Amino acid sequence: MKIQKKNELAQKRRWRIRRKVVGTPERPRLSLHLSNKHIYAQAIDDEQGATxxxxxxxxxELREQNLKANSAGAAALGKAFGEKAKAAGIEKVVFDRNGRKYHGCVKTFADAAREAGLNF
Structure with a gap:
């Protein structure tokens, strides 16, 4: 399978999910992005287009711990995101996996965020 075809299929999965998963001010969208080296998470209000x-x-605060894009890094990031979201007044979110399977780092991040107090 060509890399271009693989990327096109991944983009189609993201678009298909984004049609259904929408963030509101009461329940923002928790978007998770995993690269080869780092993990990024953000809560987005799609109605206003604001993070x-x-x-x-x-x-x-997390760079000092030297975290990587593995399960340990995902757990630490999930806990940190849960605490930061609670400080911003966010308790409920809609989880956007960005086309990834709910397995491995995605599942570890979600479990850690739930333990920190987020509901999804």
Whole structure:
């Protein structure tokens, strides 16, 4: 399978999910992005087009821990995101996996965010 075809199929999955998953001010969309080296998570209000909370492994507080895009990094980032979201007044979110399976780092991040107090 060509890389171009693989990327096109992944983009179609993202678009298909985004048609159904919409963030509101009461229940923003928790978007999770995993690259080869880092993990990024943000809570987005799609009605206003605004990011309400953002955490990544590149952030100051998490960069010192030298986290990577693995299960340990996903667990630490999930906990940090849950705390930051609670501080911003966010309790409920809609989880956007960006076309990835609910397995591995995605599942670890979600479990850690739930333990920190987020509901989804």
């Amino acid at each position: 309400l909370a953002f955490v990544s492994t590149l952030g100051k």
